[in-house]
Amino acid sequence: MPPVYRGTFGKPQAERLLWRAGFGPRPGEAERLARLGLDGAVRSLTRPGRERLKGPRPHDDRGHALAPLDKWGHDQLWWLDRMVRTTRPLHERMTLVWHDWFATSRDGVGPARLMLNQNRLFRRQGLGSFHTLLKNVTRDPAMLLWLSGVDNEKGSPNENYARELMELFTLGANRGAYTERDVREQARALTGWRYSWNDDLGPVRFRYDKRRHDTGMKRVFGHRGRFDWEDSVRLCVHHRLHPSFFVGKLWSYFIPVAPKPATKRALQQLYVRSGYQIRPVVEAILRHPTLYNGPRMVKSPVLYTAGLLRGLGRGIDTDAWTWLGSLAGQQLFYPPNVAGWDDSRWLDTATFRARWEIAGYAIRPRVLKDDAKHVPAHADKLVARALALLGDPTLTAQTEKALMRFAKRSLADADAGWKKRQYPPLIENALRQLLASAPDLQTC
Amino acid sequence: MASCHHCDEFSRISFLRRGAAEAGRGLPAIEPGMPQPAGTGLDRRSFVAGAFGLALSVYGLGKLGLFEEGIAQAASGPAQPVLVSVFLPGGADSLSMLYPALDPTYHKLRPTLALPESAGPAFSEDSRLHWHPSLQPLATLHAEGKVSVLPAVGYTHPDQSHFTSRHFWEVGATNARLASGWMGRYLDHHGVKDNPLQGLSLDYQLQPSLASLKVPVASLAAPDEYTFGAPGVWGEVEHRMLQTLAPLGAHRPDPFLNQAAKTTAQSDRLRRQLAPFAADSDHGYGSPVAYPEVNDSFPRQLSGLAAMLAAKLPLRCVAITAPGEYDTHSDQPQALADGLDVTARSLLAFQRDLEARGLADRVLTLVWSEFGRRGEENGSGTDHGAAGTAFLIGKRARGKMVGEFPGLTSGLDNDGNLRPTSDFRGVYCSLLEQWLGADASAVIPGARSFSRPKLVS
Numbered sequence: 001m002p003p004v005y006r007g008t009f010g011k012p013q014a015e016r017l018l019w020r021a022g023f024g025p026r027p028g029e030a031e032r033l034a035r036l037g038l039d040g041a042v043r044s045l046t047r048p049g050r051e052r053l054k055g056p057r058p059h060d061d062r063g064h065a066l067a068p069l070d071k072w073g074h075d076q077l078w079w080l081d082r083m084v085r086t087t088r089p090l091h092e093r094m095t096l097v098w099h100d101w102f103a104t105s106r107d108g109v110g111p112a113r114l115m116l117n118q119n120r121l122f123r124r125q126g127l128g129s130f131h132t133l134l135k136n137v138t139r140d141p142a143m144l145l146w147l148s149g150v151d152n153e154k155g156s157p158n159e160n161y162a163r164e165l166m167e168l169f170t171l172g173a174n175r176g177a178y179t180e181r182d183v184r185e186q187a188r189a190l191t192g193w194r195y196s197w198n199d200d201l202g203p204v205r206f207r208y209d210k211r212r213h214d215t216g217m218k219r220v221f222g223h224r225g226r227f228d229w230e231d232s233v234r235l236c237v238h239h240r241l242h243p244s245f246f247v248g249k250l251w252s253y254f255i256p257v258a259p260k261p262a263t264k265r266a267l268q269q270l271y272v273r274s275g276y277q278i279r280p281v282v283e284a285i286l287r288h289p290t291l292y293n294g295p296r297m298v299k300s301p302v303l304y305t306a307g308l309l310r311g312l313g314r315g316i317d318t319d320a321w322t323w324l325g326s327l328a329g330q331q332l333f334y335p336p337n338v339a340g341w342d343d344s345r346w347l348d349t350a351t352f353r354a355r356w357e358i359a360g361y362a363i364r365p366r367v368l369k370d371d372a373k374h375v376p377a378h379a380d381k382l383v384a385r386a387l388a389l390l391g392d393p394t395l396t397a398q399t400e401k402a403l404m405r406f407a408k409r410s411l412a413d414a415d416a417g418w419k420k421r422q423y424p425p426l427i428e429n430a431l432r433q434l435l436a437s438a439p440d441l442q443t444c
Numbered sequence: 445m446a447s448c449h450h451c452d453e454f455s456r457i458s459f460l461r462r463g464a465a466e467a468g469r470g471l472p473a474i475e476p477g478m479p480q481p482a483g484t485g486l487d488r489r490s491f492v493a494g495a496f497g498l499a500l501s502v503y504g505l506g507k508l509g510l511f512e513e514g515i516a517q518a519a520s521g522p523a524q525p526v527l528v529s530v531f532l533p534g535g536a537d538s539l540s541m542l543y544p545a546l547d548p549t550y551h552k553l554r555p556t557l558a559l560p561e562s563a564g565p566a567f568s569e570d571s572r573l574h575w576h577p578s579l580q581p582l583a584t585l586h587a588e589g590k591v592s593v594l595p596a597v598g599y600t601h602p603d604q605s606h607f608t609s610r611h612f613w614e615v616g617a618t619n620a621r622l623a624s625g626w627m628g629r630y631l632d633h634h635g636v637k638d639n640p641l642q643g644l645s646l647d648y649q650l651q652p653s654l655a656s657l658k659v660p661v662a663s664l665a666a667p668d669e670y671t672f673g674a675p676g677v678w679g680e681v682e683h684r685m686l687q688t689l690a691p692l693g694a695h696r697p698d699p700f701l702n703q704a705a706k707t708t709a710q711s712d713r714l715r716r717q718l719a720p721f722a723a724d725s726d727h728g729y730g731s732p733v734a735y736p737e738v739n740d741s742f743p744r745q746l747s748g749l750a751a752m753l754a755a756k757l758p759l760r761c762v763a764i765t766a767p768g769e770y771d772t773h774s775d776q777p778q779a780l781a782d783g784l785d786v787t788a789r790s791l792l793a794f795q796r797d798l799e800a801r802g803l804a805d806r807v808l809t810l811v812w813s814e815f816g817r818r819g820e821e822n823g824s825g826t827d828h829g830a831a832g833t834a835f836l837i838g839k840r841a842r843g844k845m846v847g848e849f850p851g852l853t854s855g856l857d858n859d860g861n862l863r864p865t866s867d868f869r870g871v872y873c874s875l876l877e878q879w880l881g882a883d884a885s886a887v888i889p890g891a892r893s894f895s896r897p898k899l900v901s
Contacts, residue, residue: 256700347703348662350662350663405688406687413681423680423681442704443701
């Protein structure tokens with residue numbers, strides 16, 4: 001078995017777990033989770049009760065209910081709302097993992113209906129069997145459109161899906177796992193899918209049509225047979241180099257440094273012995289010492305946004321998150337390409353400013369007016385109040401010191417009566433902004 | 445599937461631009477409904493910073509420090525050549541930008557779209573061709589020897605996907621997997637570690653051609669929009685808040701926490717560099733020439749760019765997207781004329797601005813599109829093609845055509861698309877070697893195999 005974390009499991013550890021395996025804590029949630037201990041905490045995430053959506057119902061800027069199928073951007077708001085309100089954060093997080101792993105963009109698909117169906121598939125099967133998930137992804141209409149599965153027919157095979165199936169989904173490039181010939185032969189095995197066009201709905205009736213399938217002999221990874229799409233998927237999952245690819249890629253979503261060889265071997269064994277189940281591998285990763293002792297991770301823009309809203313106890317009440325998300329470099333349902341988002345490039349001067357804007361938009365409804373009463377003129381109290389508003393995140397000493405110094409100096413600037421009255425609420429507002437955009441909250 | 449299932453991208457991008465424009469306004473320093481604070485030093489002060497020719501407005505005394513700091517940081521170091529890349533998104537129609545007015549094949553292929561001979565000015569370097577009427581401003585610059593025309597630029601085995609072909613141009617290779625942009629790689633070799641402005645994406649997101657692997661680059665839609673406001677914070681407290689970015693951005697032991705801190709520090713540095721422009725948001729950029737007044741940010745971005753160069757900000761490579769939508773599958777005449785009109789008038793104003801400010805020797809502008817369009821029209825528009833048209837603009841541009849117009853008889857490939865007579869990778873090699881003074885082989889994969897047109901005089 002892979003090693004298990006044996007250190008203290010207190011609030012900071014529970015906080016980290018909630019960020020890595022979900023979308024951050026609600027107020028008090030990290031303390032509650034810490035009381036369960038590591039095993040109980042992990043189980044509460046991987047085996048939660050029935051899903052409930054807690055908190056205010058989502059609406060757009062005009063107060064209208066979300067219309068994810070019809071209104072532009074509402075698909076993204078709809079999903080963000082689930083991230084913010086779900087009581088099954090790991091399931092939602094895995095949905096996001098699969099959205100990146102099987103990165104499908106609405107740019108190449110069209111109707112939101114097909115994207116949301118795919119999204120439901122990820123949510124329903126995100127912790128089950130990878131083999132089953134992959135089968136359902138292979139015949140998923142959004143994927144069939146996105147990677148040309150419906151253009152792949154007997155006589156004129158299209159290699160798009162076959163290549164990514166092996167390169168990005170199951171085996172990895174440049175590992176000697178497959179050849180260009182395997183790509184061509186897999187494309188033949190995958191032939192047969194088609195759909196119809198409906199002037200109102202667009203693409204409909206996705207189906208397997210035997211007449212479009214190439215029934216001839218194929219040779220894949222050295223095996224010969226009259227393979228079809230299910231064989232194609234099975235051959236990939238049973239490939240000797242699949243478990244190492246799967247484990248390495250899954251790990252990277254939770255921990256930013258590669259696992260040691262022994263850990264990786266143990267995780268591969270766990271994966272194969274469980275019959276290609278996802279949940280046991282995720283559980284082992286969430287219990288691994290490196291998750292708690294290792295370095296922090298940069299939050300993706302979506303994680304950052306959803307986490308701020310969870311900490312604030314705020315629901316979706318504005319459309320702004322759609323364009324703010326794209327400014328910050330992550331627009332749900334529009335990954336940049338089939339390889340998904342590049343999480344080494346989340347932070348630059350433009351996306352940092354976008355995150356600053358996100359922080360400002362998140363705290364904006366709670367802004368204090370400069371005539372606000374009962375705002376203490378004490379630096380430590382002001383910092384504590386700002387922390388409390390954002391759900392009491394654990395801070396590094398360096399950040400806390402910078403905030404304290406800011407508060408003290410600003411209070412000292414108040415050299416006139418009106419300043420002494422107005423500055424404390426201004427300082428409080430500024431502390432919230434600084435805190436929400438500090439490096440501590442950009443990472444987890 | 446429809447012939448262009450990625451074309452939705454263009455409407456989506458316009459939506460994002462609208463959204464982003466909202467963001468660009470930034471958070472107001474004062475919430476609506478909040479009383480104007482008296483005596484807080486927020487009175488607007490406008491004055492002219494003579495040395496830089498900038499009309500400046502500065503809020504509060506606190507900001508004066510930042511203003512001086514920004515200029516001081518910027519003004520150090522010798523002036524270096526600047527390359528500006530202007531992208532015409534969607535695949536602009538080469539056979540309209542420079543059209544073979546009297547070629548009977550042109551009229552046969554384009555029964556409804558063909559432009560009459562009298563519509564646009566003659567192109568002096570090839571009697572077969574005329575400029576699109578909206579490109580008159582470029583014809584003017586061409587007559588002054590400041591425009592090199594590439595009438596059919598592309599690459600062999602053309603890819604007709606917007607994404608793929610644009611990607612090839614951006615990375616400087618026909619390699620779908622290359623992750624860094626060609627200008628980004630140039631900066632990786634010749635840039636520095638602490639100047640994000642060296643690679644400037646005048647956009648809400650990084651233009652991929654600037655994506656670097658080692659050195660920082662910046663993106664901002666306009667220099668006056670790189671501001672950091674916060675709701676309910678103003679005056680001295682705002683000033684102190686922004687000063688806190690520096691300690692928050694100081695080194696951290698954890699590598700990823702440090703990455704976030706480093707980005708904070710870089711953003712803070714960029715903010716200081718641009719502080720004079722942020723303070724100037726309600727005014728022009730002190731431009732000595734008039735830019736087109738249109739409902740598009742492009743002319744304003746170019747005038748901001750000229751002002752940044754005049755303020756000696758350390759820019760090297762700049763990338764920007766031109767106004768207009770060039771993916772003209774339908775309704776081509778109006779869409780193309782409108783887009784080219786704003787683009788060309790703005791580029792002319794930019795050139796005149798640089799000349800008036802004495803910067804014309806330092807700047808070359810490359811205008812390009814991911815491909816041209818099909819020779820044969822589809823009724824009211826044209827589908828994706830192969831070779832496209834590019835322009836190199838600037839006082840130091842050689843002003844001579846690069847490659848010839850291949851004609852419509854033997855010049856079309858099996859798909860009915862224009863064949864290239866120059867290769868974009870050769871153009872990049874020339875720009876790197878002749879303009880930026882760099883070793884092209886370190887930047888462009890397979891550089892040795894491309895012939896270098898003479899581009900710079």
